[in-house]
Amino acid sequence: MALNFPNASRSYDAPRHCVCFWCYDNACEVAFQVSDSMLSRLSHEAAADEVALLAMFDRYRDQILLLAKHVYTPGTRNTYTIA
Numbered sequence: 001m002a003l004n005f006p007n008a009s010r011s012y013d014a015p016r017h018c019v020c021f022w023c024y025d026n027a028c029e030v031a032f033q034v035s036d037s038m039l040s041r042l043s044h045e046a047a048a049d050e051v052a053l054l055a056m057f058d059r060y061r062d063q064i065l066l067l068a069k070h071v072y073t074p075g076t077r078n079t080y081t082i083a
Contacts, residue, residue: 001068003030010057012050018081019057021064025074032068035083 003023010021016031035064039056040046045055057064067082 001039002026002070005065008061010054012053014050019053021057021068023065023068029078030072031036033079033081034064035081038082048071 005023018038042060044054
């Protein structure tokens, strides 16, 4: 498994209450969603708006990428939720 995170972009999906980001396993794109509740657990603080949640994601990016590598299973699906 060699997940590559070449793009630092992320976005907030309000209807799903999560921050979305993407990576690659060779040529395959893999999407990840980090729930608001997971971000709150990582930071031990509550955030109610998009700006604060994206800031939390940025602050804990390294930990989130490690979680993404942990939950990823090559070839099984192309979307993962970290809840």
